[in-house]
Amino acid sequence: MMRATVYPADPFEFESDAIAPDKSISHRCAMFSVLAEGESTIENFLRAEDTLNTLKIVGHLGAEIIDNGSVITIRSNGIKESSEILDCGNSGTGMRLFCGLLSSAQGHFILTGDEYLKRRPMKRVTQPLRAIGARLDGRNNGDLAPLAIRGASLRSFDYTSPIASAQVKSAMMLAALRSDDVCTFREPELSRDHTERMLRGMGAHIEINGLETKIWPLEKPLSPLNIRVPADPSSAFFFAVAAAITPGSTVVIEGVTLNPTRIEAFKVLERMGANIIYTLTSEKYEPIGNITVKYAPLKAVTVEENISWLIDELPVLSIAMACASGKSIIKNAEELRVKESDRIKTVVDNLNLCGIVTEEYPDGYAVQGGTLQKAVVNSYGDHRIAMSFLIAGLRCGMVVEDIECINTSFPNFFELLSQCSKVER
């Protein structure tokens, strides 16, 4: 088990075009290419464990993958049965989206993952997929991986999801593309919309009306993707918080998606007092641009809306809350309990170790701003917990144990962190 020590930072300024490419978009690039006729080309694909696992699975499913080091070309001839067990590693996105994709494919498929993924709930996708004819099973009556899928003909659906989850929405949209009629999907709050944007860009017939999405079955294969993956705002946000809590500091993050369903955490940080400037530079599938974040004294905030737009950023936002004046509150975020770790518990326990007063609720927590103190904390195998507490260390010094998980989403995190302060591993 590796550990890292970070030391308190002096004021820093840096500009980076090297933030990890977007994880959600990278997964989708690899998967959606198998529905296209012709060659999809993907530049700046995220070369991290989660997305490389997805790419490998796409290869097992029969796609030809040519990787010249900068561009990945994917040629597909439809989905083929595989003799391999399809290992999604740590990725809930991988497993849930593959459920939607493979439910209608011809053949038998086994999806598995690491010890953490095997504990995460899959019923949110297996249940609505089974209801339309999918033959999909797993432990605990289809809730836990390993999952076994025997492709079947799927019926059209009119489904209202009880949770705002892009993984559920995407799995159902993928199933809809190969069902027998037009399908309707509704969600309680808009979740990230990369699937809609990308599939429409590839020629799928999808109509969106507020929280309701209609998806028509494909009459012909999709057009290939031709995409440069933008930087991941969730990864960029670690460095946004780094600047926001270090007096005199500025970071400029280049080439990041400015998709409104992804930058809500930056908006909250602005509400807390940080200076943030967004500059739109291009638009293809997604609006893309630069984000500049400058230190300013932070004040407490309450976060209780649009939770799915910032769910991944809440752990590191909590570090900003710990450095703010007053008591911040996060509510309506019960989904945090079923992420890579129970992030309500892992954030609260680690903040307490750092001398910060918290209150835990079933659906969130409160953070009383104070003085962060150096501690030895564990990541609980969760990449975002590891990175959040390393960022906290820029303020007070920190030792974080079990840091290998950072490779699931942000392999060059330490290179960038060492532009802010001294780091030892």
Ligand code: S3P
């Ligand atoms: C993701 C959706 C979100 C997010 C995850 C990536 C996606 O999960 O937390 O990191 O790529 O669709 P939910 O769909 O469970 O909200």
